Amino acid sequence: MVRKIVLSIIAVLAVAFVAFAQNMRVSGVVVDEANKPVVGATIFVEGSNVGVTSGLDGSFIIEAPKGGALNVSFIGYESQKVQLGSQTQYRVVMKEDALAIESISVIGYGTGNKVGTITGAVAKVDGAVLENKPTVNVADALQGQVAGMQVYTSSGEPSASSSIRLHGTGTLWASSSPLVLLDGAPISISTMNSLNPNDIESVNVLKDASATSVYGSRAANGVIYITTKKGQRDREATVTFNAQYGISQPASHKYEIMSGPDHLNYLEKYGMMSAGNLAVFRALNQNTNWREIFYDDQAPMYQVDMSVTGGSKKTSYYMSGMFMDQRGTDRGSGVHKYAVRANVETQAKPWLKMGMNTAIAHTDADISRVTLESANASILEWTPMAAMMWPTWDAPVDWGITGIDPETGDYIFEFGDELTYNAMGLVNPLQLDKFFKNERHTTQINATGFVVINPLEGLNLKSQVSADIWNMDDNRSHSPNNFDYPGDGWRSRRHYSDYTITYTNTIDYQRSIDDVHNIYALAGHESIMYQYEGFYGYKGGQTSDKMLTLNNGTGTPNVSDSFTEYTFNSAFARLEYNYARKYFVDASVRYDESSRFGANNRGAIFWSVGAMWDVKNEKFMENARWINSLNVKASYGTQGNAGIDDYASLGLVGSTTYGDQAGLVLDTNQIANPDLGWETQKLFTAGFTASLWRNRVTVDFEFYNRKTENMLQLVPFPATSGYLNGYKNIGSLVNRGIDLKIAADVVRTKDWLVNVYANLNYNKNEITELFNGYTEYPMLEYGMCYAIGHSATEFYYPTLLGVDPEDGYYMWRGPNGTVVKDVSEAIYELQGKSHDPSWVGGFGVNARWKGISVAADFAWVADKWMINNDRYFLEADAFSSYARSVDLFDRWEKPGDVAKYGRFGLNTPDNLFDSHLIEDASFLRLKNLTVGYDLPRNWMAKTGFLQGVRVYFTARNLLTFTKYSGFDPEVDANLSYSGYPNSRQFVGGIQLTF
């Protein structure tokens, strides 16, 4: 059996191991049969773990013992053994491994394809990008890495997950999240949080119809395919140990508020505080910086992980374990994460291969109260709102603190019955840690087992079963001794669990005729079963903070449970053909049915065709030496979206009670629609990839046109019908744009490598059809309006023109060019600004000098707008005890004043959301800065067992540039409201390889 080797972390790390004292230096180049360089092939000295990878021109340099041998391998090719002679230069020709059943399945189903032979648009992110990043959240590190993919982490909550969108928002009411596959089986985006980033081999983002249509169902928003690491057969074990320690702090905040004295003067000036209270506050003379008090600037985090990988003659393995502890910048939040993984494969018989990937992760998270219930939290918890005039507990105002515990450093509170409120009637925000416990325990099991049977040459049968199992307990308790609602003790417990079982069976056949006609055919079947269960119990009336279980409650219990499920059945087929590796075509077709849709329209057929021309393989290109490769490709196809509620097509009645009698009522939110069916997308993509000047420069360009049709829309019904909304398949939406990615090795010498890259996406989102023939669907409560010819996320607000210097009243743009001073729905208008950005991109540099490496990755978005909801509270007179914006000094006082704010006492726009709250939330973030040093190899040799030592320092979100005056511009929503700002992390670590 030909041995195939999977690219693994060892190879990546081994790049540095270039010096080996008594050996000879061997150089060479790895090419394929078409004489094109093979990039990223691994070259190992046989019988050792010393290896390098080939560069962009296929070249490599390695130190090897005289008379030894090299093993050269790459996915999709047969491994080559090179016996070393006296020469020092070698040319290794890799033969495509048409019959390989061991190669990993990267794209689509079946037993294997390598990225280059399909026509699809796929962007690959190497696992190294995700490695050792100081975040629990795998998705966060993808920000700015893939052209056209938006990744937002909207919160600094350590256990928060990210939102991901590819090529704009493709739907109005259904889900716009991409389909995420882990080793071939679907997982939820939140499941990505349970992964150990260091286990990830690569992340492939499938963007065009050729690549995604075989996933038909739910592929409309693109597909993210995560592959975990595998071991290699016939290889001694490599042990990698990694430890890191660091701190977190809030990433940025720009808003400015009045100092304590200024605030009091302001309240006095406009008669908003009584003389008595002014005297009390002035005597206290406070100027508290609540931001410093709320946020921990040095919230600690550490992580240790270890992996062992290797293989015997028939079996390979990769095993890992990790532990991470990250405290949040908002006190009272944090996460512990434990994750283990075992990926094992074995060639049981010459015709039978099988394997299993199993991952178990457990997290214990403390969730900050702001994340859970920002709207209910008191003023002082509401960080941006806490006014500087309020005293801290250090001031001569009692917060119920009697001292500090010398051992723990915690405040000691006095829990007397009589002590409920402090003199100011306010609650010490730091007591919340003690009085509100919000714990979340999550256990995730992800297991995939597969069997591949190879009965005839070129024919493979693969059967795979995956289970993604998730369990969460969310336990909250509220001590009766809290100052906020004294005596109000309660406890709630929620238990949620869900599982997704995916069965996939495929048969594929690969054949090459005379090395000219290359054929690959695939057919398969897939079934997905999903079930969700939830349980909730609540009881109040606990009287002791020592006894806070449900059992101790004296109030009326509140319990509920929930259950939903859905299923998908699919059948699919795919055919690929290329002629002499010059002309590639492929076609796929897939039939899907989902239980979510109405009985009349459950099933739908999706298809795609793609073509690629490898121009460089043409004879006439032989002389164009500066071009190393050039591919031109185009594809067209359809995909579906089923991202709506389960049972959405059914007309239902739900339960209620009256007089303790069970009752039935109409379910007002969905009307019966047995015709409800798939939202479909037609996607056209065309582009080229080129590699130039000895592969020093690579360019990747794509144009796409995504048209969503039969949109799943929650269409408003007149309330007179008894219903508010019903799902219909109606309307259409277009996303059109370009992706561009350029990378260049600016410097490439023996000691130096400097690589720069940049990617960008421009996307234009436009609604082309709504429902009932309407051209606009205003949703005043969201400040949004769906309008034909406009973006789906465009703001819809009155346009504030300013303050009339004559009378101090606000002026808005009225209908037909008028200026009005009264607000009415008539002056709402589309603002031409959307919360989805038009531009998304990233750029960065990777530099290496001998053992020292530096990587800097920037992510940016432009033309992104957001409502700064916090400003509403910082400005409105109705909230005068909240922090006041310093801008309020610019207030109209007398005729002739040109001011930002109108005369005092107007209720608008203080009570109005209008254009002045829409801010430019474009940002540029230094997402990652990593400096590493690999200790020289010859030092390692002396130890006799150490193979590599790498020390590194990483900063996440080190710099943020934005005009946005709220907490954080990265929020993925139309407005930002209190919340939990993103974190900045500084981490140092060491990685040892044995």
Added chain:
Amino acid sequence: MKKLAILLAFFGLTALTSCEMEKYPADKQVMDTALETLADLEKFEAGVYSTFRAAYNVALVPSDMQADYVNPVKEFGENYGALHRWEYGIDDYDIYDIWVYAYYAIANANFVISNKDEITYDKENPEEVAIFNTILGEMYFVRAMSHFLILDKFAGAYNAAKADEAYSGIPIISAFNPTEVPSRATMNQSYASIISDLETAEDLLAGVEGEANSNYITIDAVSAALARVYLQKKDYTNAYNYAKDLINDGTYPLIDTEAGLKALYSSDKGSEVILSFYSSTTELNGVSAARWFVNDPSNKNLGFEPNFIPTQKMLDLFADEDIRKNTYFIVSEDVATTDATGAAVTRPNCKIGGSYIKGVYMFNKYPGNPALQSTPGTKNNVNAIKFFRIAEMYLIAAEAGILDANATTDGAKYLNDLRQKRGLAAIDAPTMADVKEERVREMMFEGQRISDLKRWGDGLEVRTPQAPIDDNVLVTTGDHYELLTVPANDFRWVWPIPAKEVYANQLLNSQQNPGWNS
């Protein structure tokens, strides 16, 4: 052959893994088969009651916030601010909710009425027939009074001269048909439909005798409804007769002691309640809006933090001997408590704008029913809604009797009967002004003030607030607050058809109430 066997086994496996596609929720039922038996009908009965309760629940407070009952305190937090300032637009949430909840109750009632012939029961069995008829009668009542709620808020006061004008009424929904896109009926058509439904209910509920504190619709509730509807339609003869008959039945005697009245408003039970909505700790429904008036944040009686306090104008209407005065209002006073340091202090139990103030009158008609506290001892400020009280019938008889004075009517008697039970002296030859004043006193914050002013053609006068106490200004002041007046012909008296409704039903675009069309 071996390989062939493997292949066959493989496809055998494939066939086994196909998923079932018919999936139904665990906590809901498919509509088509939900209403088939008498047991199902009883479940829909409870469902319709709950939707009807919710409709009146959301409607109770908002319109009264427009009236002259209260002033918002300083830093009142903007609750009901737009309504209080009369600055609501066609997108106002509180207004939209009232529209939505009422039509939702109508749709649920219509679902039963439209499917009544599909229900199987023993038509020979008098018990089953009685159940069927009672529930059907309740459905007609709910449909009528939900339409009436909409008509009261979203159409103008009844004016016989204009009552046949197109679109002067509201959309009348007379069958369950979710795809119907209705137009507004005329005022007369709307009233005709409401009265016809109530008359149907009157027939079907003839055998359901009334009793005090009923949580279910009785024949007496139908009479009270007809009295209320006829008064609003200015059909004084019918209003008078229905009100008078109900009073004269004597089933619901008026309460005449302060203790009795306080008990009525705290326990939600009393001899004068004709119909109230069921409320319990597990079905917590009612005037939770109480917390806008007096907000006691703890169960330890350390203080109140009202968002609204009664206007001086209202306080001045209550004589000391009026047993309602101490029932409706509470005055802040010094209480012994402890300060933050734990030291004993004496300080006032009312906190406004950060200051503890003594001598503030607070509205306490809805003090919270202790039986509705989910954690006993922890106040949640909820009182059940008392849909009809006999006192309203006295006021209806008084108003109808005075406005339709003839030999057979005696409005003065009913006004004075009520006054005397409440501790006031009788008035010789009372006028409408006396009736109006009595109505304010009696029906304060029961959701009718704006309807009354509309019916009488009166404007809103200034809302004179309580005076500052020790330099502490108690209320938010300004042109839109205590100084606001709204003339009777102002278009804002009639609420706009909500923007969302007009959007979903574009027929209403040209049928919007005057003044609200952009």
